Amino acid sequence: MTSSLAASPPALAPLIADLPPDSVIVDPDRMAGYRWDRANDPNAGMPLAVVRVTSTSDVRAVLRFASEHRIPAVPRGAGTGLSGGSSAVDGCIVVSTERMREIDVDPTTRTVRVQPGALNAEVKAAAAAHGLWYPPDPSSFEICSIGGDLATNAGGLCCVKYGVTTDYVLALTVVLADGTVVQLGGPPLKDVAGLSLTKLFVGSEGTLGIITEAVLRLIPAQRPPATVVATFGSLDHATATVLDITRRMRPSMLELMDRASINAVEDVTSMGLDREAEAMLLIQSDEPGATAAAEVAEIEALCGIADIADQRQVEIAVIAHAGDGNTHPLIITDRTDPEQTARAETAYGEVMDLAIALGGTITGEHGVGRLKKPWLPGYLGPDVLRLNQRIKDALDPLGILNPGAML
Known part of the structure; x- marks a missing residue:
């Protein structure tokens, strides 16, 4: 049900009074959907309240209240993240921006x-x-x-x-x-x-x-792109083709899928993809003939991921924004099988370590969140990590903003 002064914890009464009607949710059943993003963080906590803000002044009121009472505040958008960046922590206020749509x-x-x-x-x-x-x-x-x-x-x-x-x-x-x-x-x-x-x-x-x-x-507006789909008998051939393409032109899209990804997509869509192919490239150009100096070197990384999959006896499907070197290894596991889950978690860590060892990064676009946080110190190094923390401490001295995420 919608929260009210009578139905809410007394400690929240001043905050509720500062906000538009129906902004605050305290019903545990309704708050449950705000605990996780799509990472389904098993350690997500239960919020004290969810506030659906509508303006900058609403957010200001929430953070003033949170700062005064030293209550963690976890911002949340649409909840589609894959790194646990908006996982709730126990006793926090989830600041949902779902109503701020102008x-x-x-x-x-x-x-x-x-x-x-x-x-x-x-x-x-x-x-x-x-x-x-x-x-x-x-x-x-x-x-x-x-x-x-x-x-x-x-x-x-x-x-x-x-x-x-x-x-x-x-x-x-x-x-x-x-x-x-x-x-x-x-x-x-x-x-x-x-x-x-x-x-x-x-x-x-x-x-x-x-x-x-x-x-x-x-x-x-973008010009209508021309699209080419190519399949390959080996990952080596596919990644060599990526290099060849990027030496000659700058495509507007250059995506790679390995065999596991191809078969997963075909299982769902039945669109006629070649299940025998070891790799597939999806290439688009909205400016034929344009050239670029960019190069992509992914062969070692992709082969390294395959080695981890073999060693840990888990399936790792790889899709990649091949044109800019951003891979998405997807470790497939049955969460009801503890032994398989343990192997998958070990493989996940080894993929993170491999990325760092190859001079890459632990996250290209999904954020660190809570899932990749253990590998951030190894990637940044102690000096840069301390610098990040000093900036965080300067802007959030009480540590109330999204605690446990990234830093």
């Missing part, structure tokens, strides 16, 4: 002012109505929120040519841990006054502040 396109300046609860697809549609385009396109673009994209610096299929979320952020409105509201950046495409704090908050996973509005850059 979108305002300015075709003259080719910008869009958007609240964090708006879906990526809604922003794309609003831009398209003016002949414009917002390129970042994570695979979940139809259901993921812009706030989540900002929090994780999301990429997508076309980022090989058009870049990731941070490349389109011109300005942010951010509420800090103590409730202070700051305006960062602005509409000008060129602005070098002061430190580039917008870049600091994009990708910070809600650990430094909560983004309540963004001004994003738009570009002219």
Whole structure:
């Protein structure tokens, strides 16, 4: 049921009084859906309350209350993340931006002012109505929120040519841990006054502040792309082809699937994919003849993942944004089988270690969250990790913002 002063814990009464009606949920059954993102973190806690904010002033009220009472605050968008970045912790306030959906396109300046609860697809549609385009396109673009994209610096299929979320952020409105509201950046495409704090908050996973509005850059609508699908008898041949393509042109999409992924897709879609192929490339070009200097070196990484799968006797399906070197190894396991689950978790850690050993990163676009946090120190090193923590401590001295995520 909808919360009220009478039905809510007395400690929440001042907060409820500062917010619009029906903003606060305290019913455990209704809060259950806000505990997890799609990572299904088994350690997710039970919130004290869920607040469905509608404005910057709502978020300011929540964080002032949380800071005063030292209550953790976990921001949440659409809950489509895969790293546990929005997992609730016991006794926290989940700050849900699902009701913050305003979108305002300015075709003259080719910008869009958007609240964090708006879906990526809604922003794309609003831009398209003016002949414009917002390129970042994570695979979940139809259901993921812009706030989540900002929090994780999301990429997508076309980022090989058009870049990731941070490349389109011109300005942010951010509420800090103590409730202070700051305006960062602005509409000008060129602005070098002061430190580039917008870049600091994009990708910070809600650990430094909560983004309540963004001004994003738009570009002219994409040309209709030409598509080529190619299958290969070996991963080596497929990755060699990736290198050959990227030496000669800059495709707008260059995706790789290994045999396990091909068969998984075919099982669901029955679209006629070649089950005998060891790899498949999906290539699109929206500007035939364009050249680029980018190169991708994935052969060693892909072969290393295959070795881990063999050694641990688990199935690891690999899909990849091959054009920019971003792989998604998907470890397939039966969670009801403890022994198989243990092997899968060991393999997961070894894949993380392999990525670091090959000079890669533990996350290319989904964020660190809670699932990949154990490998962050090994990736960053002690000095850079301390620097990250010092920035976090400066902006969130009480440690109330999304505790346990990333840092």
